[in-house]
Amino acid sequence: MTSEGVSKYCEEDEDLALAYYDDDDDFDTFTDGDVDCSCEDGVLGFSDPFSSEVKPRILLMGLRRSGKSSIQKVVFHKMSPNETLFLESTNKICREDVSNSSFVSFQIWDFPGQIDFFDPTFDYEMIFRGTGALIFVIDSQDDYIEALSRLHLTVTRAYKVNPDINFEVFIHKVDGLSDDHKIEKQRDIHKRANDDLADAGLERIHLSFYLTSIYDHSIFEAFSKVVQKLIPQLPTLENLLNIFISNSGIEKAFLFDVVSKIYIATDSSPVDMQTYELCCDMIDVVIDISCIYGLTGDEAGSPYDKESMAIIHLNNTTVMYLKEVTKFLAMVCFLREESFERKGLIDYNFHCFKKAIEDVFDVRLKVQKSRKLLSQRRWSKQNTPNGAHVQPH
Numbered sequence: 001m002t003s004e005g006v007s008k009y010c011e012e013d014e015d016l017a018l019a020y021y022d023d024d025d026d027f028d029t030f031t032d033g034d035v036d037c038s039c040e041d042g043v044l045g046f047s048d049p050f051s052s053e054v055k056p057r058i059l060l061m062g063l064r065r066s067g068k069s070s071i072q073k074v075v076f077h078k079m080s081p082n083e084t085l086f087l088e089s090t091n092k093i094c095r096e097d098v099s100n101s102s103f104v105s106f107q108i109w110d111f112p113g114q115i116d117f118f119d120p121t122f123d124y125e126m127i128f129r130g131t132g133a134l135i136f137v138i139d140s141q142d143d144y145i146e147a148l149s150r151l152h153l154t155v156t157r158a159y160k161v162n163p164d165i166n167f168e169v170f171i172h173k174v175d176g177l178s179d180d181h182k183i184e185k186q187r188d189i190h191k192r193a194n195d196d197l198a199d200a201g202l203e204r205i206h207l208s209f210y211l212t213s214i215y216d217h218s219i220f221e222a223f224s225k226v227v228q229k230l231i232p233q234l235p236t237l238e239n240l241l242n243i244f245i246s247n248s249g250i251e252k253a254f255l256f257d258v259v260s261k262i263y264i265a266t267d268s269s270p271v272d273m274q275t276y277e278l279c280c281d282m283i284d285v286v287i288d289i290s291c292i293y294g295l296t297g298d299e300a301g302s303p304y305d306k307e308s309m310a311i312i313h314l315n316n317t318t319v320m321y322l323k324e325v326t327k328f329l330a331m332v333c334f335l336r337e338e339s340f341e342r343k344g345l346i347d348y349n350f351h352c353f354k355k356a357i358e359d360v361f362d363v364r365l366k367v368q369k370s371r372k373l374l375s376q377r378r379w380s381k382q383n384t385p386n387g388a389h390v391q392p393h
């Protein structure tokens with residue numbers, strides 16, 4: 001295996017990308033005194049009164065010790081799975097802002113397992129109203145009957161408040177199970193959960209199931225699928241990838257968020273786990289080598305720049321090609337060696353693809369800007385005596 005032109009990566013970007021929220025606006029409505037925002041690593045706190053961008057909210061729920069915090073730490077903080085053994089039980093809601101790129105931008109709320117969510121004084125309506133996806137984590141190594149009844153309660157309440165929520169069930173910690181056992185558990189949990197919904201006359205609620213573990217790539221793959229459902233531009237991105245690969249002799253292409261290794265889009269051919277794992281490994285190699293050898297002492301800014309790229313020749317005549325798309329996104333492609341001989345064509349097509357992605361970004365930014373301007377105006381009106389209009393700075 002050889003690798004050339006390894007790209008560079010900046011650890012600082014990761015800190016900036018994973019900004020923590022510490023404003024209290026939403027929490028004022030909670031009546032539970034323990035509920036708070038945890039910012040233990042305290043990287044960045046921000047509160048923009050004019051920010052009108054509503055980040056989709058992803059809730060992580062489930063019984064105690066089912067693995068919610070571990071999932072969040074492994075996927076978004078690069079914590080090694082073994083370190084999660086020492087995680088303390090979460091005792092307050094932990095809210096985190098993930099905004100690595102314009103496409104990957106959401107909040108994750110990690111709920112402590114012991115919270116009595118259905119305490120009548122608890123404002124669950126407020127929580128569910130702004131929720132895009134609810135991930136319910138079930139510990140597959142434990143007895144899951146209680147978890148299933150909790151899942152049913154949570155889903156039915158949430159659906160009543162907001163029928164647009166995507167319900168995602170992670171059948172977690174499957175690393176300890178044999179393949180047969182995994183399938184059997186999934187079938188059983190799927191059947192019981194759907195039977196409960198059917199008994200309640202709620203067949204229309206759709207639950208998606210994933211077998212996950214923090215000890216392999218399954219958790220990243222599952223999270224990728226959850227996040228993809230929340231990206232409104234997904235069909236456009238998939239279309240662009242389809243056009244790109246069909247015109248370049250490429251077999252498979254992924255658009256990756258480099259920091260979290262979540263793939264935010266891929267072409268329409270099916271994804272197989274091994275391919276996805278190879279992409280993750282390639283990103284790791286690129287990042288590690290860049291961190292160790294890519295930085296020269298005098299560099300101040302981000303070394304992950306427009307020139308960043310990597311090529312890996314596998315021993316089965318397949319080539320993996322990684323290129324920087326935006327500050328946080330990378331394209332990883334798989335192609336045959338013969339096709340790679342036309343690298344000039346691939347690079348030209350990639351240039352067009354990148355331009356198209358920038359255009360999609362631009363549209364989104366323009367919409368955000370005009371929304372921000374609108375809320376600035378409203379804010380000024382509300383805060384000016386007699387409603388006199390003051391131009392905000």
Ligand SMILES: Nc1nc2c(ncn2[C@@H]2O[C@H](COP(=O)(O)OP(=O)(O)OP(=O)(O)O)[C@@H](O)[C@H]2O)c(=O)[nH]1
Pocket residue numbers: 062063064065066067068069070071081083084085086087088089090091111112113114172173174175176212213214215
């Ligand atoms: N084998 C295995 N263990 C896991 C996995 N994910 C988490 N764990 C372990 O499960 C235990 C509980 O994990 P936590 O992340 O603290 O669970 P939690 O749901 O956040 O717990 P609360 O904060 O009490 O609600 C830890 O010891 C983790 O190491 C997994 O995929 N496989």
